[in-house]
Amino acid sequence: MAIKLNLDRVMLERRISLTELAEKVGITLANLSVLKTNKARAIRFTTLDALCRELQCQPGELLEFVAAQDSGDENHGDDGSKEDDL
């Protein structure tokens, strides 16, 4: 995925823990962990809105586009995704 979420960096700057942020944003710790480790395939605007509100930042500070290193990176997909050969 070329879109990277810099949640860990912003959390470090704001000195807020994962548990605290999850509680304030209103999502589970597991889901926040999915976001933090860049495993998420999509993010809802409501979630992004809550994150920016609690972290007092802009979406651009959280989201970053990283160009693919090589063509192999573009085909990496989770189980059941279109890229997978089932």
Place this chain on the structure above:
Amino acid sequence: MESFSRILPKLFRWVFTVMVVLMVIGAVGILIAMIIDPGLPVGTHFGPQQVDILGQPGTITLRPVGGDSNFTISALRNTVTISIEKAGGFIQVLVRNGLPVALMHVIFLGALFELLRRLFRNVERGDSFTRQTVLLVQFVGLSLLAFSVVSAFGESWLWHAAYGYAASHATLTVEGKQLHLPPMSGMPFPHSQGGSPIFFSGLLVLALSEVFRQGLALKSEHDLTV
């Protein structure tokens, strides 16, 4: 209505569990019968038993002749009679060719019920769209396709063996005129009473497996949407 739809997968799982057990018992019974290789005891007699054939009175008789028995069916007020000499041999043919076909059916049904049991177990757990479910549904579809072909040949083989024996030992009498069944020539042509519906059911299930696969993709996408 909601509680009923929640109970349904559990109910189906239990039904299929019972069916699997019954199929296992049936398979063991058939295997025992194949090992014992039962035959018609010498001197067996039966009837004449009055029966209703095509709405007309008829009779069924089994009478001992020599070391075997003759089997006779009379129908339409005795105007049509089918007589099979050495009925014990006919029973042997049916047993030796029919029991393996029956065993194949029972094993297939047992495997099918087991796959369906696992499928409904997953559905009961809320894991309807998983890779395992997709594979299960695909396997059910492929099994149905394979079984429709194999059972057609099996049933045709049984019919060929039974007809082959009947052709040399059976006599059809119509209005006093004796007719003999023509010998069967050539290879047995696959024919099955239930082959086509099973084949098309297999195709339908394979199509459904594609639906499940797409459902899995959507679910994965949804699960990783925060």
